[in-house]
Amino acid sequence: MITRRLWVALFFTAALYLLGLGLGRHIYYFGAVLMTFVILLALLSAVTLKATLHTETSFREKEVLRGEKIHMGVDISQRCPFLSRTVTVRLIRGGRVQETEVNVRPFRTDSIKVTLPAEHVGTERFGVESVVGGDLFGMFRISCRSREIWTVKVLPRPFDIEKPSFMVSDEGRSALKLSQEDYTSPEDTRAYIPGDALKRVHWKLSARKGEMTVRRYETPAPPDTLILMDNARVGSFDDEGDRILRDLLCETCAAVADLQLRDASPVRVPMYGEAPGEFVADEMSHSLLLQEMLASQAFESEFPFERVLQLELRRMRRTGAVIIVTTRLTPPIVEGIICMRRMGPSVRLYLASLRAEEEKVRDMVSRLQNHLVEVCYVTPA
Numbered sequence: 001m002i003t004r005r006l007w008v009a010l011f012f013t014a015a016l017y018l019l020g021l022g023l024g025r026h027i028y029y030f031g032a033v034l035m036t037f038v039i040l041l042a043l044l045s046a047v048t049l050k051a052t053l054h055t056e057t058s059f060r061e062k063e064v065l066r067g068e069k070i071h072m073g074v075d076i077s078q079r080c081p082f083l084s085r086t087v088t089v090r091l092i093r094g095g096r097v098q099e100t101e102v103n104v105r106p107f108r109t110d111s112i113k114v115t116l117p118a119e120h121v122g123t124e125r126f127g128v129e130s131v132v133g134g135d136l137f138g139m140f141r142i143s144c145r146s147r148e149i150w151t152v153k154v155l156p157r158p159f160d161i162e163k164p165s166f167m168v169s170d171e172g173r174s175a176l177k178l179s180q181e182d183y184t185s186p187e188d189t190r191a192y193i194p195g196d197a198l199k200r201v202h203w204k205l206s207a208r209k210g211e212m213t214v215r216r217y218e219t220p221a222p223p224d225t226l227i228l229m230d231n232a233r234v235g236s237f238d239d240e241g242d243r244i245l246r247d248l249l250c251e252t253c254a255a256v257a258d259l260q261l262r263d264a265s266p267v268r269v270p271m272y273g274e275a276p277g278e279f280v281a282d283e284m285s286h287s288l289l290l291q292e293m294l295a296s297q298a299f300e301s302e303f304p305f306e307r308v309l310q311l312e313l314r315r316m317r318r319t320g321a322v323i324i325v326t327t328r329l330t331p332p333i334v335e336g337i338i339c340m341r342r343m344g345p346s347v348r349l350y351l352a353s354l355r356a357e358e359e360k361v362r363d364m365v366s367r368l369q370n371h372l373v374e375v376c377y378v379t380p381a
Helices: 004-023 026-052 174-179 203-209 239-262 284-295 305-318 331-342 359-370
Strands: 054-059 063-065 069-078 086-093 096-103 108-117 122-134 141-145 149-155 186-191 213-217 224-229 267-271 277-281 319-326 346-352 374-378
Touching (some): 004 026, 054 122, 086 108, 149 284, 239 267, 305 331, 319 331, 359 374
Parallel strands (some): 063 149, 346 374
Antiparallel strands (some): 069 108, 086 122, 122 141, 186 213
């Protein structure tokens, strides 16, 4: 890019040539030749800078929790001796561009360390967009684009919440007790222990062995905790407000899952969106996988959340508690939640919002509470 200084230099060079021709003084010719040499040197420096400028970006971590710092290192090298000492590095941090000035020496590699905040959950782009430098005389500005763009996952940071309760008829362990009375799935036999129910005695085998033998039955898995997160487009606030709401959704979902996984309770998190999938686990070691899946959600799903609730009704017989995380309440969503509650499991609703509760929302919340649905509000810390 040509700067104003080049035009000024060209003007004075032309003027000196004209004065030399008009007055016949050698001093004007000498000045014109000197200015021409300076312009050519500046052009050569700009071309050399364009050809030799190199950047290399490195990250200390590729995954961080929201609120932590991302440490990025940038190495800049060039072989132009007549480069201006200062170059401008344009850094990409998320969706924004940040400029910083760096002193660069020829034939050496200069490094800078940049600390960037991880502000929002998701997959963010970090790196060097371009490096802008110029010659020593400031006549040319060269912008060298860089391909050193990295993707960093900002994971949700779980917070402390109250443990969800299972339905009254099944507190999570009653299914294990009932399994001892289920005679449809015999697994093995064992010796009789005083106190065993007589209905479990295998009489034929006991007569053959000459000792009391009872049946053992398969122990069914405890009921699932089903977490349903609304990953449709928010679009209610400005871009910053929408991203805050997405943080609330992901971190609430991660918090509930972590609480259940600590007790080895099975958790199921179906995800409907551009990349549909499902998280199923019963061990705390899988918590990081869920956080990565949540960070990869684009929240651009065209699938209505009320339709998600209808599809998930088929799981209610194996579900002990349903956790619903959303930013909005509509009559179809309320009807879907009530249908889930009527099928047996306990239901808790987490409603994420940035503003005061509206009258119409208050009416729908009251209706849910009348059907024994627990309603909790989630706001930014």
